[in-house]
Amino acid sequence: xxxxxxxxxxxxxxxxxxxxxxxxxxxxxxxxxxxxxxxxxxxxxxxxxxxxxxxxxxxxxxxxxxxxxxxxxxxxxxxxxxxxxxxxxxxxxxxxxxxxxxxxxxxxxxxxxxxxxxxxxxxxxxxxxxxxxxxxxxxxxxxxxxxxxxxxxxxxxxxxxxxxxxxxxxxxxxxxxxxxxxxxxxxxxxxxxxxxxxxxxxxxxxxxxxxxxxxxxxxxxxxxxxxxxxxxxxxxxxxxxxxxxxxxxxxxxxxxxxxxxxxxxxxxxxxxxxxxxxxxxxxxxxxxxxxxxxxxxxxxxxxxxxxxxxxxxxxxxxxxxxxxxxxxxxxxx
Amino acid sequence: xxxxxxxxxxxxxxxxxxxxxxxxxxxxxxxxxxxxxxxxxxxxxxxxxxxxxxxxxxxxxxxxxxxxxxxxxxxxxxxxxxxxxxxxxxxxxxxxxxxxxxxxxxxxxxxxxxxxxxxxxxxxxxxxxxxxxxxxxxxxxxxxxxxxxxxxxxxxxxxxxxxxxxxxxxxxxxxxxxxxxxxxxxxxxxxxxxxxxxxxxxxxxxxxxxxxxxxxxxxxxxxxxxxxxxxxxxxxxxxxxxxxxxxxxxxxxxxxxxxxxxxxxxxxxxxxxxxxxxxxxxxxxxxxxxxxxxxxxxxxxxxxxxxxxxxxxxxxx
Numbered sequence: 001x002x003x004x005x006x007x008x009x010x011x012x013x014x015x016x017x018x019x020x021x022x023x024x025x026x027x028x029x030x031x032x033x034x035x036x037x038x039x040x041x042x043x044x045x046x047x048x049x050x051x052x053x054x055x056x057x058x059x060x061x062x063x064x065x066x067x068x069x070x071x072x073x074x075x076x077x078x079x080x081x082x083x084x085x086x087x088x089x090x091x092x093x094x095x096x097x098x099x100x101x102x103x104x105x106x107x108x109x110x111x112x113x114x115x116x117x118x119x120x121x122x123x124x125x126x127x128x129x130x131x132x133x134x135x136x137x138x139x140x141x142x143x144x145x146x147x148x149x150x151x152x153x154x155x156x157x158x159x160x161x162x163x164x165x166x167x168x169x170x171x172x173x174x175x176x177x178x179x180x181x182x183x184x185x186x187x188x189x190x191x192x193x194x195x196x197x198x199x200x201x202x203x204x205x206x207x208x209x210x211x212x213x214x215x216x217x218x219x220x221x222x223x224x225x226x227x228x229x230x231x232x233x234x235x236x237x238x239x240x241x242x243x244x245x246x247x248x249x250x251x252x253x254x255x256x257x258x259x260x261x262x263x264x265x266x267x268x269x270x271x272x273x274x275x276x277x278x279x280x281x282x283x284x285x286x287x288x289x290x291x292x293x294x295x296x297x298x299x300x301x302x303x304x305x306x307x308x309x310x311x312x313x314x315x316x317x318x319x320x321x322x323x324x325x326x327x328x329x330x331x332x333x
Numbered sequence: 334x335x336x337x338x339x340x341x342x343x344x345x346x347x348x349x350x351x352x353x354x355x356x357x358x359x360x361x362x363x364x365x366x367x368x369x370x371x372x373x374x375x376x377x378x379x380x381x382x383x384x385x386x387x388x389x390x391x392x393x394x395x396x397x398x399x400x401x402x403x404x405x406x407x408x409x410x411x412x413x414x415x416x417x418x419x420x421x422x423x424x425x426x427x428x429x430x431x432x433x434x435x436x437x438x439x440x441x442x443x444x445x446x447x448x449x450x451x452x453x454x455x456x457x458x459x460x461x462x463x464x465x466x467x468x469x470x471x472x473x474x475x476x477x478x479x480x481x482x483x484x485x486x487x488x489x490x491x492x493x494x495x496x497x498x499x500x501x502x503x504x505x506x507x508x509x510x511x512x513x514x515x516x517x518x519x520x521x522x523x524x525x526x527x528x529x530x531x532x533x534x535x536x537x538x539x540x541x542x543x544x545x546x547x548x549x550x551x552x553x554x555x556x557x558x559x560x561x562x563x564x565x566x567x568x569x570x571x572x573x574x575x576x577x578x579x580x581x582x583x584x585x586x587x588x589x590x591x592x593x594x595x596x597x598x599x600x601x602x603x604x605x606x607x608x609x610x611x612x613x614x615x616x617x618x619x620x621x622x623x624x625x626x627x628x629x630x631x632x633x634x635x636x637x638x639x640x641x642x643x644x645x646x647x648x649x650x
Contacts, residue, residue: 053517192374197601226590263522267547
């Protein structure tokens with residue numbers, strides 16, 4: 001790929017720490033490390049999957065990219081420009097180029113605004129077109145997400161729409177500005193399987209048509225496999241493994257990814273199912289903060305190695321990186 | 334005699350828009366120690382069935398027709414007093430969002446002791462606590478955590494506590510309504526394994542309700558696929574998933590992304606589920622069905638036997 005050299009989004013050494021409030025009884029608040037020194041490159045036109053369990057920090061990555069939150073450390077570049085430096089007109093322009101699709105379409109749409117209002121609002125904010133061209137743009141966006149004919153929905157309010165239709169309105173609203181980069185944060189976790197499939201196919205089609213780059217945040221490896229070229233697996237704020245989706249699922253290298261794949265109910269698969277068995281039955285006790293994040297639950301870990309120092313992402317092949325001493329060196333178990 | 338026999342059950346809700354027929358003409362049977370799974374999308378009536386089995390329908394819901402025979406006796410004809418003995422004593426339920434099912438201001442052990450003592454008043458408190466200790470060991474909660482409050486538990490532990498509570502009175506039947514939906518896959522896997530083990534160990538009949546096909550396929554012997562208030566396909570799990578017959582089952586299966594196998598384009602089901610206040614005539618899936626014909630709307634729906642125990646509610650099968 002010729003665009004390999006030039007990522008549209010580059011995340012460099014990002015960390016995010018949340019501080020919990022202290023109280024009179026509990027004393028000072030504690031710090032929760034939501035993201036721990038994340039490096040990531042996303043290339044133009046790809047659908048990149050960020051997979052992890054709840055609390056892995058995947059949503060935080062998305063929120064930092066749209067600068068809904070500020071990181072404690074590190075930098076994020078879109079098209080080579082650092083987003084924390086953006087101000088005024090440039091920031092507004094950035095907000096036009098980067099859009100977000102949220103998880104819950106029951107909460108992300110204003111119940112008092114009609115479908116037309118919701119989708120045309122971003123056009124108003126960015127002063128694009130006049131009334132007639134806006135109507136055209138809105139209808140076009142609606143058609144592209146399968147809300148057709150648009151006249152049937154234009155003046156409906158969200159309460160009249162099903163979950164799938166609402167999510168499509170939310171996607172149309174994100175796409176109407178013709179963004180370069182879209183973050184889809186678990187866009188189908190509130191929807192039924194048949195409706196999720198519709199949304200997945202809309203995302204694929206959008207990428208095909210407009211070449212938009214999508215960061216797809218999900219807890220489902222199967223969904224990531226379906227949509228994404230490359231995926232990254234996160235665990236407790238750390239990137240554990242990153243590489244081509246198919247390769248990671250077929251031959252995962254990180255013990256955590258292997259445990260994750262073990263845990264997914266195998267369905268439609270007859271006969272013997274290969275199990276990696278890398279998950280410890282009971283958590284290791286007395287671990288310190290310096291160890292590999294998966295060390296407390298990892299069966300193949302070495303006390304002296306994994307328990308002492310956190311592994312960094314290392315390339316196994318140009319496209320596949322893993323943060324694990326075991327995968328890297330293959331020590332005896 | 335089957336542990337549970339449901340005959341031609343229909344349930345509806347009074348809503349502002351009219352009478353909503355949430356479940357219509359559902360029949361199934363469950364043998365002792367077997368597990369039956371209901372899958373379907375939201376609004377198909379699977380939770381309503383679970384609630385009706387416990388006689389816990391909300392005030393605007395009612396059973397309009399049918400019988401629920403539990404150990405040969407009709408639950409619908411029992412007095413509230415008799416029902417209270419059955420509920421939790423013989424039929425226990427693991428609710429959706431079980432994390433909210435625990436009382437936040439009571440210690441976990443006390444809540445389970447309360448359930449035990451209500452159903453066996455002759456038991457002493459000390460014996461009840463002993464039972465809880467055993468239960469916690471079975472479901473894998475360290476016993477030093479017994480005296481914790483629910484907020485000190487993680488999601489998976491709360492779910493385990495709920496399972497312990499469901500087992501507390503040695504029920505014959507457990508109804509599990511989306512018991513792992515809010516959990517991460519690794520925890521889900523542990524809970525499912527435990528559930529399967531306990532179900533076999535104590536020979537408990539189980540009705541497992543989920544929207545997730547892969548979970549039901551993993552846990553259940555038999556399976557019922559529901560669509561728009563009707564059971565549309567029913568049979569042994571392998572038969573239904575390996576050779577689905579009803580067009581809805583087929584459509585549902587091909588809209589699921591999988592981890593293995595050929596990566597082909599998912600086939601979403603076009604359209605929306607029908608309005609159950611004014612359900613369409615004939616087959617309810619007809620409008621979204623690739624093989625639907627005008628005659629589907631006119632024909633009276635009838636079960637077609639595919640193989641022993643495997644049947645489908647489709648005129649074209």
